[in-house]
Amino acid sequence: MENKTKKRSLLPNGCLCVLIVVALFGYLGYVMGVPNMLNTIMKTAHDLLINTVFYLMSICVITGALGRVFVEFGVVSLLEKLLRPLMKPVFNLPGVSSLGAVMTFLSDNPAIISLANDKRFASFFKKYQYISLTNFGTAFGMGLLVMVFMVGNGFYAAPFIGLFGACCGCVCSTRLMQRFILKAFPQYAHEKAVEIEEEEMTAEESDKPKKSVFIRLLDGLLDGGRSGVDVGIAIIPGVLIISTFVMMFTFGEGANGYDGSAYQGVELLPALAYKINFVFEWLFGFNDPHLVAFPITALGAVGAALSLVPGFIEHGWVDGNAIAVFTAIGMCWSGFLSTHTAMLDSLGYRDLTPKAIIAHTIGGLVAAVCAHLVYMGYTLIFA
Known part of the structure; x- marks a missing residue:
């Protein structure tokens, strides 16, 4: 009887999955033709791998090496000390949390977890603050990669405006999460995240072999570069799978119709976005409905979202405002x-x-809106 009930409960999910897959590929095949659809999928994924993923990986390697050198030679500690006074009044977090912001900005979201699992670090937090670190750290994830990518595409002021927007989104997301936690668990306002003895705080500094400056520099560069390779490899599935299908639902047919070339599609997302384009134009200042593909993709993978930008630039859909919004929402989400x-x-x-x-969904939207409003003010002053 148990096996029969299990089969019955699994059947609707399996049917739903098959229906969704058939509907998606059936629609693409109907509009583009099945051979053209298959060729476009393979050629788009291949081109993304060669021209986008390896480019992003090279940025990851350079920024990873730079970030590790900053850690090794105390630049991160210096930044942490400079940012520490802002933490309590702005984010309602202890001063040491600024280290988490710097580390996730230089690497990726999970860096905040490796810090949070350190008992010495966690001992500074109340429970509600400790849990909100997930939202706080995520808002700066891969920030350096996003900034370098945007600057590398010829935009200079807009990415920094986007960084300010991401900070606004982070404040919103972190404080809103703290409010949710305290509403559900009021006792967390006074409970410490971790109880740690004073002896444990001082006992961790063990005898480490001293290294010369050159060896420390070399180790930092190579270890950081290796971690950048790991990040570059980790973004491959997101870029190839998510971006390929988002592009196929964003871009249209080529000049000669559907011929199986890369970056062709059915323009479904812009058609849907066009019906409510006034919302995106009012909130984000988007001048083209195609641009909505970036925030949708950033929900799942910011690396995949970045891979859309060169195509947007090539089609002439992107301006400085869009880059500021992309930076803010891409970094925050x-x-x-x-x-x-x-x-x-x-x-x-x-x-x-x-x-x-x-x-964090609300925080990302706040980040995008703030970036749009600040960019409008920037153009009024410096136009």
């Missing part, structure tokens, strides 16, 4: 839908995942 569950699970608060997702 930075694929949080694919990382929030694992991050909160590693902290031991999996049940709070829905609240964290709601708070």
Whole structure:
């Protein structure tokens, strides 16, 4: 009887999955033709791998090496000390949390978890603050990569305006998450995240072999570069799978119709976005409905979202405002839908995942709106 009930419960999910796959590929095949659809999928994925993923990986290697050198020679500690006075009044977090912001900006979202799992670091936090670190750290994930990518495409002021927008979104997301936590668990306002003895705080400094400056520099560059390769490899599935299908639902047919070339599609997303384009134009200042593909993709993977930008630039859809909004929402969201569950699970608060997702969704939208408004002010002053 148990096996029969299991089969019955699994059947609707299996049917739903088949229906969705058939509907998606059936629609693409109907509009483009099945041979053209298959050729476009393969050629788009191949071109993204060669011309986008390896470019992003090279940025990851350079920024990873730079970030590790900053850690090794105390630049991160210096930045942490400079930012520490802002933490309590702005984010309602202890001063040491600024280290988490710097580390995630230089690397990726999970860097905040490796810090949070350090007992000395966690001992500074109340429980509600400790849990909100997931939202706080995610808002700066892969920030250096996003900034370097945008500057590399010829935009200079807009990415920094986007960084300010991401900070505004981070404040909103972090404080909203803290509010959700305290409403559900008022006792967390006074409970410490970790209880640690004073002896443990001082005992960790063990005798380490001293190294020369050259060896420390070399180790930092190579170890950081290696971690950049790991990040570059990690973004491959997101870029190839998510971006390929987002592009096929964003771009249209070629000049000669559908011929199986890369970057052709059915323009479904712009058609849907066009019906409510006034919302995106009012909130984000988007001049073209195609641009909505970036925030949708950034929900799952910011690397995949960045791969859309060169195509937008080539088609002439992008201006400085769009880059500012892309930087803000890309950095603030930075694929949080694919990382929030694992991050909160590693902290031991999996049940709070829905609240964290709601708070961070709102934070990302606030980041984009702030970037748009600040860019409008910037153009009024410097135009």
